[in-house]
Amino acid sequence: MSAIENRGYIHPDVLVSTDWVAEHMNDPQVRIVESNEDPLLYSTGHIPGAVEVDWTRDLNDPVRRDYLGREGFETLMRRSGITRDTTVVLYGDRNNWWATYAYWVFQLFGHSKAKIMDGGRLKWANEGRPLTRDVPAYPATGYQAPERNDKAIRAYRDEVLRHVEKSGRMVDVRSPAEYTGERLHMPDYPNEGALRGGHIPGAANIPWARAINAEDGTFKTAEELRAIYEGEAQTKPDEEVIVYCRIGERSSHTWFVLTHLLGYKNVRNYDGSWTEWGNLVGVPIER
């Protein structure tokens, strides 16, 4: 894969290479953060100096279906040795699926000094780079966060409904079987947490991992991404776009691609996603 700066991204500075991370492992201005789907993975070995952010324990409200509030975010950042001036580099399993999810949550609190390690955990491991089981401890910081601001990058169900009514652009990033509703009715599949299958009317189906090069987990070039999103999903950089999946995690990956790599101005992630929409009474559904 070509160097990040040669791929035509609008904001290439949001990505760093594994080489860059290797050079900054001991940089006090940088904090490396691993965020995975598999809860065992960090403990089997991680980039030296990396702290873990667990999406279930660290990013969510423990009672309500919502993200952590300002105080919770401050506690997480202070515990991780992160200040407002620290550059946070996120990486993880599953092609950075959960790393981009954490990145998106960090943006709810305006921590703009954040980057994703291109290729994620698997690329680092495949390159034979060091992994350690040593869990680092950093002096607690006095991180001060602003109140969480959902407005710019998070969509709620009523906003999605209005978006549907005006035929706004949407991207459903789930698998084709989830998009058509077929999967909900397939035998031997565990329940997906929704009573109805299908998709939100008007949404194009672009599975999230299409933005990734399968061979090394890096992001595709801007030209390739435009062919997918603008060519197939008919999205445009200056239009309002809402992305969703099942609970908003896969779609945070697509949000990252559209917002940062392609420079879209107004992309929001509907984290209620299908586990909310597929259970709502009376909302429109397409199959």
Next chain:
Amino acid sequence: MSAPGIPDKLASTLDTLAMVPDRSDRIQLLIDIADRFHEVPPQVARRPFGEENKVPACESEAYVWGEARPDGALDFHFAVENPQGISAKAMAVLLGDTLSGAPLAQVAAVPQDIVYRVFGKELSMGKSMGLMGMVSMVANLAKKQLAARGPSPS
């Protein structure tokens, strides 16, 4: 007719895990279990593995086989194609160790939610579905074996 109980070895393993409430300790125990993973032996299956053996909904690309013993009980074998699928490997070792050779009626009735007793409830839905799919696949193999053997004399 009463429902069959959980196989003894599985019940014992779940009891052991319940005695490890600390998350870090539990994770280390599960990693140690995953380290014991052995892939399906070549006399049972070779690549490319069949779709019929692939666990539905498992993102770690897990496969399951049942190998019949002379007495009709099954030995369970697994493959996990995702090198980062540590939880799937731990689950495979647990299921293989505790359900191989167990009474088929009991294996067929193992509930999917043992996944939460093994890993806790802090799992993503996708991860839960994949791990529950492994349990379901093992139970389905036991059901098929029971059906193939026909009704037992009562």
